Amino acid sequence: MTTTNQLRLLPLDALERASECLRTLAHPHRLRIVQMLLQGRFSVGELAESCEIPSHMASEHLRLMQRSGFLASEKEGRFTYYSIAESHLGDIMNCVEARFGNVPAAE
Numbered sequence: 001m002t003t004t005n006q007l008r009l010l011p012l013d014a015l016e017r018a019s020e021c022l023r024t025l026a027h028p029h030r031l032r033i034v035q036m037l038l039q040g041r042f043s044v045g046e047l048a049e050s051c052e053i054p055s056h057m058a059s060e061h062l063r064l065m066q067r068s069g070f071l072a073s074e075k076e077g078r079f080t081y082y083s084i085a086e087s088h089l090g091d092i093m094n095c096v097e098a099r100f101g102n103v104p105a106a107e
Contacts, residue, residue, distance in 0.1 A: 024068045029053060030061050031096065033082075034089050037071065041083040 005077060010018075025031060029051045036042055048058035062082055065071045072085040084090075 015017075021068060024064060024070070025092065027061070029058070030065060031093070033058070033061060033065070034070070034084070034093055035097075037082060037084045038090055041074075041081045043081055045079075047082070072098055075076045 026036065032051050033047050036047060042050075044055050044058050044062065047062070048055045051058060051061075062071060062073075066073060066082075066085075070084070070086045070089060072083050073080050074083070075081075
């Protein structure tokens with residue numbers, strides 16, 4: 001029988017931070033944005049178009065993810081371009097795509 005003293009467990013405060021990060025990602029538009037940004041950098045307008053949402057809503061999603069340390073931004077003239085700042089997002093997205101990538105859409 002294994003006791004908790006023998007298990008490799010993260011401290012609860014680390015798990016609290018992890019759950020907060022996962023809550024930030026737990027939205028279909030945010031996951032779509034991460035998918036795109038793992039393949040390149042995009043402007044707010046490009047991300048909004050792909051998510052089929054208004055630019056102001058995409059900006060809110062981007063601000064939230066940037067505050068969590070997931071994204072970086074760079075101004076070029078009138079446009080702001082976003083990119084991935086947290087390298088582990090690729091691992092998370094690989095897990096999501098492996099689990100849900102071959103599931104037929106619900107009717």
